[in-house]
Amino acid sequence: VRGPSALDVQEVSAFYGTSQALFDVSLLVPATGGLAVLGRNGAGKTTLMKTIAGEMKAATGRMFLGKSEITALPTEQRIRSGIGYVPQEGAVFAKLSVRENLKVGSLMKPKSDAMDRVMAMFPKLGTRLDQQAGTLSGGERKMLAVGRALLGEPRLLILDEPTEGVWIGVIEELADRLGELSKTMALIIVEQHLDLALRVATHALVMARGRVVLEGGAGEIGSHPELLRYLAP
Ligand code: ATP
DSSP states (O other): OOSOEEEEEEEEEEEETTEEEEEEEEEEEESSSOEEEEOOTTSSHHHHHHHHHTSSOOSEEEEEETTEEOTTOOHHHHHHTTEEEEOTTOOOOTTSBHHHHHHHHHSSOOSSSHHHHHHHHOHHHHTTTTSBGGGSOHHHHHHHHHHHHHHTOOSEEEEESTTTTOOHHHHHHHHHHHHHHHHHSEEEEEOSOHHHHHHHOSEEEEEETTEEEEEEEHHHHHTOTTHHHHHOO
16 A cells, blocks of 8 residues: 555454454555455454444554544444444345435534435435335445445445345446545445455455455455465355
8 A cells, every 4th residue: 555544454353252353454445446355254354344443342453544543432433533334234224214314324414515426426316215225125225325324424434245135237336336436535345256346446455264364456466376265165
């Protein structure tokens, strides 16, 4: 990563009870371009995202968002200091309408043109503002979750498997939008589909058994001779 980084994670470890899930993980997220986090099921990707978002406690190590240390901050304060987190489950309020879901996202910073930008990015959401979020398709629900996170105007957007459960015909569109987004802001994308991850992000790291085993430019990682060894089931 060249230039100032948006997020600096230094030797973070984390546990579920006595079982260690992260071992001295370090990473830098570039201010623009995006970082893809790869690895097979159980490698620790979601645990790492939760630790960055503050849903899990780091047992060791330090984390900096820009110049501010966030290691000890609770989730809510991390969100307020600029982390937008879209968890794997998507996290939309199923009973609320699309519009109401988006309102929740913009509560903290109501004055901005962020809403226009989200509508331009995902025009489908604009046509479904009064629909109950629980009745959206998988892809629409992911768009809503991303849109809602963007309305908080984050400095860093964390996307945990944004294409999971999304119909193949919509994945391309979603990936294109995320690729455009990563050109202008800091973003981490956890993604099982290698080609897609490398289209969205300029940097990549691979995890295995709670450790970072490969990292570098997206092209370099995509053609790394060891890559398949770490991704194959
Ligand atoms: P996936 O792609 O399947 O989500 P992942 O790379 O995100 O995989 P994690 O979900 O972070 O992996 O899991 C990392 C390790 O931590 C696994 O060994 C998993 O079994 C363990 N783990 C995850 N959640 C818990 C939990 N709530 N309690 C105990 N162990 C957990």
